Amino acid sequence: MTLEPTLTLRHENAAYSVAFSSDGRLLASGSLDKSIKIWELPSGNEKFRLKGHGEAICTVVFQNGDSSLLSAGLDKTLRTWDPASGTLKSTMSGHSAYLTCMVPSPDGATAVSGSHDKDLILWDVAAARQVATLKGHTDIVSSVAFSPDGKSVASGGHDFLIRIWAVESQSQVREIGPLPKPIQSVAFSPDGATIATAEESPVIRLWNFASGKLERTFGEHKGSVKTVTFSPDGRHLASGASDSSVLIREISSGRIVQTLSGHRNTIYGLAWSSDGSRLASAAFDRTVCVWDTGLQR
Secondary structure, eight states: OEEOOSEEEEOSSOEEEEEEOTTSSEEEEEETTSEEEEEETTTOOEEEEEEOOSSOEEEEEEETTTTEEEEEETTSEEEEEETTTTEEEEEEEOOSSOEEEEEEOTTSSEEEEEETTSOEEEEETTTTEEEEEEOOOSSOEEEEEEOTTSSEEEEEETTSOEEEEETTTTEEEEEEOOOSSOEEEEEEOTTSSEEEEEESSSOEEEEETTTOOEEEEEOOOSSOEEEEEEOTTSSEEEEEETTSEEEEEETTTOOEEEEEEOOSSOEEEEEEOTTSSEEEEEETTSEEEEEEOOSOO
């Protein structure tokens, strides 16, 4: 099944990241135009344009019951914003080179970021301070993910390895790989049993988190996969690639159930709504699209 977007929203430059609020009434998007836009749903009206980052925004995410928006940019900073007023609440800095990826812990208390400086940094979000620097990668860190229980972090980068870190001990505990190509995206399944990875190729791999063994491989994209994300119920996996397409597959069968066609360039960001009924995508064509997948209610 091929779907067309229900909304197409625009930035002045490439869009890299997108996130739904937990109640599904707001959508945030971050762009190479150095701005974060907050959109009202379902109208698509622009509520706020948040300015403060000095470079492209690589990640945006709502947290703490939608009372806060957390962002990360290539300007090496993390920032928290009040989405109700559009005001900046705090700024955190610590990386020595471009910040490329960030994700908060499931409880929102902690965040982890990765960078061109090859390091991961753990942050205390409420205190707006750096907690620890995790060293081990030998090249750019391109993606990070928290396990659903908040005890582990998975990171991937241009050194071809998925590294697993224990949050409590702030140390690397094991490695998965190496993969054939630099890693672009890592994502945990909602039950924490599986890690999905994308690399600089059309290939998506599913790994058993406990054993580190490769379980399945998919390769239907016609370009490099840039981002992967599990649906909230864990039954589907969405992937976006340089072929301008978003594919949604049923994990149990591996079958592609929906192809989302609407972008004209590389897909860099994907986000599910909390009920799994909608998917948002951010692309290099300067657009953010919202899709009604109807897969979960």
